[in-house]
Amino acid sequence: MxxxxxxxxxxxxxxxxxxxxxxxCGPCPQAWRAVQASDASRYPDPGYTELRAALARLHGVAEERLVLGTGSSELIARLTAWVARGGGRRVWLPTPAYGDYAHAATQWRLTRVATPAEADLAWCCAPSSPRGVAEPTPWASLCQARVLALDRAYEPLRLSGSPPSPAQCDQAWQLWSPNKALGLTGVRGAYAIAPPGATAVAAELADMAASWPLGAHAVALLLAWTRADxxxxxxxxxxxxxxxxxxxxxxxxxxxxxxxxxxxxxxxxxxxxxxxxxxxxxxxxxxxxxxxxxxxxxxxxxxxxxxxxxxxxxxxxxxx
Structure with missing residues (x-):
């Protein structure tokens, strides 16, 4: 593949x-200065205390709903692995779509199915890649999957159209990777927001990560992302x-x-x-x-x- x-x-x-x-238009000056000023000579706080609090404030969610990752692709792989470890065998993917959804599913031998209702895991990207439009599958249909993942990598770059509503987003795992929006794709760092009531699963996903998934530069990027300027x-x-x-x-x-x-x-x-x-x-x-x-x-x-x-x-x- x-x-x-x-x-x-x-x-x-x-x-x-x-x-x-x-x-x-990037790189974003505020984020670029923060990355350059970060101290790469030291380990970051293994609990990412400051970053988790800042991200929780930005999104108005409990810190327990946050899962940090080295990038959206790594979180795609980790969430797929969690579904497969729990007995999931079927995946629904949009067409066309980012290839890492299918790649992760292949590694865990998930079978692709025709409708989200048949799936243990369904993927949606809004706005989508490569088209940059809304997923045509109705939201109610997407939510019939046992686990729904909403990739929001391009939401900060939306130029038109309407995003999913807050109520809709709360029905899915949201994946955020701000490095594209900030023009700093060489800095790898992302996070997922669990649906309300899924904090136990969020803790399991966090435990599946290696120690210090984010380096100093990624921490600086994500902290800058939370700033008003x-x-x-x-x-x-x-x-x-x-x-x-x-x-x-x-x-x-x-x-x-x-x-x-x-x-x-x-x-x-x-x-x-x-x-x-x-x-x-x-x-x-x-x-x-x-x-x-x-x-x-x-x-x-x-x-x-x-x-x-x-x-x-x-x-x-x-x-x-």
């Missing part, structure tokens, strides 16, 4: 990177991303691409003819193919600033 991802690859860091969903910066970045998105979609449409609608600063698009991604990569431009995400013939592009868009335009439609 492919573990392909956007961002740097064997050829190094792309000059113009449309392949990763990191906030193109960081959230103010994020709010301002969304306004900028909306403007850049309008320009980028108009550019591609002028070249004959079909751009699918999205609520996020990334979207999927089909070129008018097959695209040579390797040739683009040699020109310093990287896009994300979506074939291994369940959407053949399309490419996912994150919204980038005008200079990157100009480079993409030149590569796709070189003028004599």
């Amino acid at each position: 492919s573990r392909a991802h956007g961002g740097p690859d064997a050829a190094g860091v792309p000059r113009w990177d449309f392949s990763t969903n990191s906030n193109a 960081t959230q103010d910066w994020l709010h301002g970045s969304r306004a900028q991303l909306r403007a850049w998105k309008a320009g980028q979609t108009a550019l591609l449409q002028s070249l004959g691409w079909t751009c699918l609608p999205s609520d996020t600063p990334y979207f999927c698009a089909r070129p008018p003819r097959p695209l040579d991604g390797n040739a683009l990569r040699r020109q310093g431009i990287k896009l994300r193919p979506t074939d291994n995400l369940g959407l053949g013939g399309h490419w996912r592009l994150s919204v980038q600033p005008p200079a990157a868009q100009a480079a993409l335009h030149q590569a796709l439609d070189p003028q004599p």
Whole structure:
């Protein structure tokens, strides 16, 4: 099973990177300063006392509902393992979807089923990846699964549409990974919020982690995430991303691409003819193919600033 991802690859860091969903307005200055100032010469507090309290205040939940993880992918793997250890054998996955849901299910030999009602574990990402839209399966159907996991990695980058309601979110395990929204994807750190009444399960999931799952840099990132000035910066970045998105979609449409609608600063698009991604990569431009995400013939592009868009335009439609 492919573990392909956007961002740097064997050829190094792309000059113009449309392949990763990191906030193109970043890195967030407040978070970046906090990461740089963190003390990596010492272990963090093994109980993460300050961080857990700050995250609980941010979300208005009891600290006992929080589970810290090295990243959303690690939490996906850990939650899948917990379901399988408890006798779960069936999983429901949206299509298209982030590949790590299926990868974790495969490692634990979970059988994929056709409806959430048949599943011991169901996954939902809102907004979704790679499409950046709401999951079309009705919420009531999703909640028929024994365990429902809601991946909220892209909620902070939502540019339009409505998020699930608080009541809906309380029916699911919520996974948060703010590094994309803050433009600092190289710092790995995430957390899950258990549904009310699932604190015993949260404690079990916490016990399944290795000691010190978060290093000093991740602690600094997540603490910065809880600050009001960081959230103010994020709010301002969304306004900028909306403007850049309008320009980028108009550019591609002028070249004959079909751009699918999205609520996020990334979207999927089909070129008018097959695209040579390797040739683009040699020109310093990287896009994300979506074939291994369940959407053949399309490419996912994150919204980038005008200079990157100009480079993409030149590569796709070189003028004599």
